[in-house]
Amino acid sequence: MTGHRSLARAPADGSSAGRPRCSRRAGASLPSRALLLLLLLASCDLPKRHDAGVPEPKELSSRRIAVVATTGMIAEAAAEIGGDRVDVRGMMGPGVDPHLYKASEGDVVRMASADVVFYNGLHLEGKLSEVFERMRNRVRTVAVTDGIDRGRLLRPPGFEGAYDPHVWFDVTLWMEAARTVEHALSGMDPVHVHVYRANGERYRERLSALDRYVRDRASVVPPSRRVLVTAHDAFTYFGRAYGFRVRGLQGISTVAEAGAADIQALARMIAEERIPAVFVESSVPVRYIEALQEAVRARGFRVRVGGSLFSDSMGDPGSPEGTYVGMVRHNIDTIVAALSVPGEPGRRDGAGGGDR
Amino acid sequence: MTAPQIEIQVIAVLVAVSCALPGTFLVLRRMAMMSDAISHSILLGIVLAFFVTRDLTSPFLVAAAALTGVLTVTLVELLNRTGLVREDAAIGLTFPALFSAGVILVARYAGSIHLDTDAVLLGELAFAPFNRLVVLGYDIGPRALYMMAGITALNILFVAVFFKELKLATFDPGLAAVLGFSPGVLHYASMALVSLTAVGSFDAVGSILVVALMIAPPATAYLLVDRLSTMLLLSALLGAAGAVSGYWVAHALDASIAGSMASMSGLLFAAAYLAAPGRGLIPITLRRSRQRLEFAQRMLLVHLYNHEGLPDAGRENRVEHLHEHLKWDRSFAERVVGAARDRRLVERRDSLLILTDAGREAARDAMVG
Amino acid sequence: METALKFLADLFSNHTLRTVGMGAVFLGIANGVLGSFAVLRKQSLLGDAISHAALPGIALAFLLTGSKSAPVLLLGAAAAGWLGTLFIMSVVKNTRIKYDSALGLVLSVFFGFGLILLTRIQRMPVAAQAGLDTFLFGQAATLLLRDVATIGALGAAVLVLVAVFWKEFKLLCFDPDFAHCLGFPVRALDILLTALLVTSIVIGLQTVGVVLMSAMVVAPAAAARQWTDRLGAMVAISAFFGALAGGAGALASSVVAHLPTGPTIVLCLSAIVIVSLLMAPNRGLVWGWARERLNRRRIMVDAVLADLHVLALRHEDPGHGHPISVLRTMSLGHGGVDRSLELLRKRGLVRKTEGGTWSLTPDGLAEARRLSGKGDEGP
């Protein structure tokens, strides 16, 4: 019976306690043994109350807090706010689309040994968001978007409870997210509240400076040309916050595809409004935007590819775009540089091989 | 090992066992690709159920996915029944249509929602231990564990109860019908079970591992054994072995667990393909060369016997001459002579070859045969 | 009328429609032709398998070159798909594992290995990896002119090769043993035909995606098979269906908003398949069903005639009338006696007497004799 007890209780104990005991159970590989284990598991031994497993505050004040964050943006916020009180490990590195993240074995250990998991929520991480919600009894998990007033979230018409998860493109919303991180850390480790508050304050100040920067830069673009055309619908928050109309080629879902009519409609709009540039995203194949560009050119207008924007993840670590601030600055600089120059008419039978 | 690590392996083993059973029948009945077809077509069910419930977390979505699996199987079967298209074409016609309908619905009515199969089925073994089942406030373990245990039990029960009928329906559907076993009903029951197992397992471990575990272990077992019962058992064992070894490969590489398990199942198959006793490529090649050698020895004996005592024996019965007469290359001739000498059928005096008594006996046998 | 014409003119001067339409039509033709052979050789699902098996090739190509350019990744995909196909062929040839299992095996194991590589790449701090996993989710609506050129060139090459090796491919698909005995290099032909299929699948994958490619291989050929019993006609019809669905899908998706092009083409293909299965002459289900009904009706009518004959034999006067109720009891289980009598009356074989009873006419008597001579038509 000991085997089954240890297994059943291990989750409740928190994984650090479960580890040594379970290491004896390497024999679980045999299917018969596994079945036996399972039968035992299913039998009626009473496990502990599930909320008993959340780490005690006392324990955390004396060591660094192990933090796991899903996206790079969240990892950065946690590292900034936690300072040297935390060990942050990001799950999704640069260039990883959170919708399509493939977990590796290391994630199991990282998540099991974490004191807290910060995730975006709002289904950005797919089904995983749900799992994180349900995990709260086991490891402390925090959706950084939880603190945001639901009224400020974008909601596609017709579906209850489904929100656009790409909140980080509105810097003010991201400040809310950072506050959620700060509160979570403070709650876990009240002894060091002052550290988190000071770090959080400093981080939010930088973010609010960033917000002002984005606003300033955006105002350079004449309002009529403030149209952001990208491959997928990730920039809606950005558009709302900084006064851009946003048009995406395809929806949020990864299975969704564009139709020929969608491309034509977008191309017509670009040509009619003489929008000078469209943008590619790091995580979406360039060809999508190239197709749009071709369609526009065929309408006698030349639209440039204004550059590459970071949408779901940040740039290489060490580069300026490898930080949240750097990424947002890169995006707005790219957008402004491309849109503030007026568009040039193309020839219908243009050099770029328009029609034929 | 930490608790989640153990849980992952237990879940994987359960998936392996529950996939091996229907998988064996799929492989034998040439419907292996059904598993992959289901993995695509369930999108339609998920989307339709979402339009009804408007809730991504509703368990109704998973039920709808399973139902779509059954629908897929039924449509394939209907197409088959017409006799106008073959089984593989029937599968290839069905799932793209269902999947495409799903995609169109998403694009038209839910393009701004993250709605796809991944949003409803977890499909990631690494996270399965964290998706807990909480009953009356008590955490009693990973959901997937219970779900897979239930599905495994159902599969084992089904196979155990209908073993005879399944066997008959698999190998001779016509005879089964004559004997009144109604292969149709059994077929639908087993296909419903395939769908249920597939969708349940997709949720626990992801579609690609399910396809791998439904096909690779039974195919491997098919190379190794001839009896249905041993094949079922061996499939389950091989699946479990692939799952557990795959886990540790993933651990070592810090890579995808499902991917590693699928790859290990593939490696097990490759090993059997190369080395299965009697059927593997290596044993066949070895046997070919051994038989060639054995056969050559007999030819040698007969040749020596025919020329023994004749005046030309001094010329004919030399190693060099074998090269010309029997068109053997020199090294092969040496090998044949060496092997025959080891068996004490031939002696060598200088370069002349002489039969021993045993060799003479063997030569006579060879000629009679 | 004028507005309709203008609408059409607009439509066809539309760049996206023209590009996508042309690409889809070319793809439909190439895959319609190759798919015919694939379906006849029970390789319908090769497209599905190859599209999954390409993943490790893409990941490895990226790992080795660090480049995400389309030719590099396509080469990787083609190499992996090709390797997978060779493995499938080798397993099927050397073991008792059937084709479908070999397909599924390669599909899942290769994809699994691709996942290992992808997760390794994910752990690398390289932002350039973005989009690697979506490389194979092609979008038919985003076809570029250069894609159309590639597909067109490929389609032309496929058509030429199939024309050149027409009789060899035909023999290979119908009776490979006989081909071997005639001295054709069966294995090389097999590899060539499969290579053509793999190439067109991989090109199509990147431009229009996995599922559309799977359907493009199977559906036109399966539909075309219903309409003809000749290989040449089947290949031609299949190419036509492929082109038709490609064109119709492109058109529909450029008229209606939010109608994704690829899936729309698949549904057009499905519609063609359904119509073919139901309506194709000879093989179509509707015709078969109608034939069966006709037969059943004929047998019932003959049965009633035979019943009347039996009754007539019992009477001296063959013109004696018999009440319908007697006929009903005799034809128990057949039903429809009234309708049968009506049909017989129209043919002048029976007549209704004044008392509301029925009797055979002389013609009817002759016909009934003829039938009973055949023996087995009576009830």
Add this chain to the structure above:
Amino acid sequence: MTLSDGGSPAIKVDDLTVAYGDKPVLWDVDLEVPAGVLMAVVGPNGAGKTTLIKAVTGLVRPVAGTVEIFGRPYAEQRRLVGYVPQRSSVDWDFPTTVLDVVMMGRYGGLGWLRRPGRTERKLALEALEMVGMTEFAGRQIRQLSGGQQQRVFLARAIVQDARIYLMDEPFQGVDATTERAIVELLKEMRGRGKTVAVVHHDLQTVPEYFDWVTLLNVRCVASGPVDRVFTEGNLRLAYGGRVSYLTHHGPGDALSGEGDG
């Protein structure tokens, strides 16, 4: 074309050994078939009859041994050998017509790139006439009865214009009339100097149909003229104790139904 068949047998098989898995299906078979005979290959199930045909035509690779056609290796003489496979070996639902299938027999002679034309069509129609299938020329092959399908295969072999024919169970699933017709055809072919080897099941008809016989049971039990070789002793050697066929037999007996190959 001059042929080096002055005295060399039509088919000469030397030390042929074939194994499927670890089971030898043919073991050390020696065989000489003179030109111009009509030969039955008989033996119990699993005796390797089909395998022998397939090994001669190179469809299975032997472990050991050689096959010579008119004194030269098979690979060089391929064109002289016509092959009629078992009916079950092809897909009868294939979209092709009777005439088309028969014309396939000419493909080998056409070589690469050339398409069958008027000549091939004429030859094919002639062959169809010989087997009495002219009226079916335009039919899809699925719509034929078993016997008719077999006749189509024979016609295809005829247009090959080979000198040696190897036939795998041409009488299987064929009605009595067709069987007679096929036998007549085979005899006529022999009359024109062709050599025909037929895998056969019905022992009782052997003396009536054939003039040469090979008794096979993994090894070659005996081979030669029917009147010399087709003896009860040899049959007993080939079939073990199960020789009751001489008194009663028929399709459905232990002797019929092919299981090897």
